[in-house]
Amino acid sequence: MGGDIKSPLSGDVRESLEALELEEGDDGAVQSSGAALDADGVAVAQQKKKKKKKNKKTGNGAVSAVDVPEAAANVTSGNGTVEACLGHDEENEIEAEVDEASKKKKKKPKSKKKNSVLEQTDPPSIPVKDLFPSGDFPEGEIQQYKDDNLWRTTSEEKREQERLEKPLYNAIRQAAEVHRQVRKYIRTYAKPGVAMVDLCETLENMVRRLISENGLKAGIAFPTGCSLNWVAAHWTPNSGDKTVLQYDDVMKLDFGTHIEGRIVDCAFTVAFNPQFDPLLEASREATNTGIREAGIDVRLGDIGAAIQETLESYEVEIGGKTFQIKSVRNLNGHSIGPYQIHGGKSVPIVKGGEQTRMEEGEFYAIETFASTGKGYIREDLECSHYMKNFDVGHVPLRLPAAKKLLATIDKNFSTLAFCRRYLDRLGETKYLMALKNLCDQGVVQPYPPLCDVKGSYVSQHEHTIFMRPTCKEVVSRGDDF
Numbered sequence: 001m002g003g004d005i006k007s008p009l010s011g012d013v014r015e016s017l018e019a020l021e022l023e024e025g026d027d028g029a030v031q032s033s034g035a036a037l038d039a040d041g042v043a044v045a046q047q048k049k050k051k052k053k054k055n056k057k058t059g060n061g062a063v064s065a066v067d068v069p070e071a072a073a074n075v076t077s078g079n080g081t082v083e084a085c086l087g088h089d090e091e092n093e094i095e096a097e098v099d100e101a102s103k104k105k106k107k108k109p110k111s112k113k114k115n116s117v118l119e120q121t122d123p124p125s126i127p128v129k130d131l132f133p134s135g136d137f138p139e140g141e142i143q144q145y146k147d148d149n150l151w152r153t154t155s156e157e158k159r160e161q162e163r164l165e166k167p168l169y170n171a172i173r174q175a176a177e178v179h180r181q182v183r184k185y186i187r188t189y190a191k192p193g194v195a196m197v198d199l200c201e202t203l204e205n206m207v208r209r210l211i212s213e214n215g216l217k218a219g220i221a222f223p224t225g226c227s228l229n230w231v232a233a234h235w236t237p238n239s240g241d242k243t244v245l246q247y248d249d250v251m252k253l254d255f256g257t258h259i260e261g262r263i264v265d266c267a268f269t270v271a272f273n274p275q276f277d278p279l280l281e282a283s284r285e286a287t288n289t290g291i292r293e294a295g296i297d298v299r300l301g302d303i304g305a306a307i308q309e310t311l312e313s314y315e316v317e318i319g320g321k322t323f324q325i326k327s328v329r330n331l332n333g334h335s336i337g338p339y340q341i342h343g344g345k346s347v348p349i350v351k352g353g354e355q356t357r358m359e360e361g362e363f364y365a366i367e368t369f370a371s372t373g374k375g376y377i378r379e380d381l382e383c384s385h386y387m388k389n390f391d392v393g394h395v396p397l398r399l400p401a402a403k404k405l406l407a408t409i410d411k412n413f414s415t416l417a418f419c420r421r422y423l424d425r426l427g428e429t430k431y432l433m434a435l436k437n438l439c440d441q442g443v444v445q446p447y448p449p450l451c452d453v454k455g456s457y458v459s460q461h462e463h464t465i466f467m468r469p470t471c472k473e474v475v476s477r478g479d480d481f
């Protein structure tokens with residue numbers, strides 16, 4: 001999720017909660033209109049798949065389950081529904097059929113094995129667990145430890161420890177594979193003109209499906225951040241929001257998946273105007289620097305200094321004016337615990353002498369924010385993100401509506417972050433007063449949008465990594481970033 005903020009600004013929180021109370025009246029029960037893939041969509045997709053299989057009998061290898069074809073032929077309707085556009089695809093298939101038929105005669109024997117490999121549809125609709133029938137999900141990128149920790153690479157004791165921890169690695173790898181497949185599709189969907197609400201619901205419904213959502217055991221880990229321009233993090237549309245993505249927008253897509261509370265927190269930036277390329281490259285490369293510097297016994301402050309050096313070596317020209325890019329100094333990466341997005345340690349993105357060190361077995365979100373503004377964020381705008389306080393015990397509540405809302409939160413999110421739209425789709429209505437009460441009682445914490453100065457642009461990249469006994473695993477790494 002978008003960054004551990006350094007100091008909570010309680011004044012701003014109160015303001016946004018007061019604003020929140022005022023709108024109670026027009027908070028209609030908006031059901032999530034868009035199943036990303038309705039029953040028909042799936043039927044279409046599966047028919048398509050059967051056909052493809054027939055054609056691929058003599059495939060020249062490379063029929064990878066992970067290899068989702070680009071969504072060239074998807075149209076989106078206003079209500080967030082995704083349909084496979086059969087007409088266009090069929091044309092291609094006919095051509096392919098002719099092609100494949102001519103190959104068939106030359107190329108025998110056919111590989112029997114290819115037939116048993118289940119292929120993801122386009123748009124993706126098959127649960128990732130069905131694509132890996134062995135139950136083993138792909139390992140992330142492996143980076144070796146350095147210097148004083150080189151011995152870990154070959155230690156038999158540490159290897160044995162990893163064999164015992166395999167089920168845990170496998171859980172987060174499944175969550176990471178879902179993240180990769182969803183973001184690959186959503187890059188084709190996130191185009192100028194799309195409504196932010198449709199973008200989020202399409203993404204979220206796809207996560208629910210690919211991860212085989214199951215109560216608190218598997219699902220979405222937090223609200224889909226799609227913060228625009230000078231909003232750095234923690235913005236997602238509330239119901240009724242009419243914001244439409246524009247060609248000149250810089251959008252941070254920050255979404256999370258989890259299996260058994262093992263969270264993948266991973267984000268990237270989407271921009272269409274190539275003038276923003278250096279800004280995006282700054283946060284992408286700074287995040288890679290942070291990942292490279294991370295390691296057991298490494299001081300968090302040293303990682304921050306390295307990140308800042310990479311990030312601030314970039315400049316960007318926007319509308320004829322050149323900006324020296326800055327690190328957002330009051331945003332941080334963070335450790336991650338089971339069902340706990342911010343696990344207690346912060347990874348700064350500027351220098352400053354933090355002496356705390358990384359330790360074996362820890363999970364971290366390494367995220368960096370590059371800005372053309374002040375490089376300092378404050379809370380602003382209407383709140384959408386909330387999360388139950390991880391350490392809160394039983395709090396007696398007098399307001400029945402607050403009690404009821406807390407029961408919904410406990411059942412569906414526990415200590416995972418949620419947004420107002422997630423409450424809407426569960427059938428909750430007119431809950432803003434109860435939500436404010438839970439915030440006032442300290443049971444729930446609001447997380448308002450985090451903004452740099454108006455008119456500036458912020459980019460973000462984020463990966464989840466974990467400190468295995470023998471190596472670092474960048475579990476959310478993909479071929480995209």
Ligand SMILES: [Co+2]
Binds near residue numbers: 002003004265367
């Ligand atoms: Co994060």
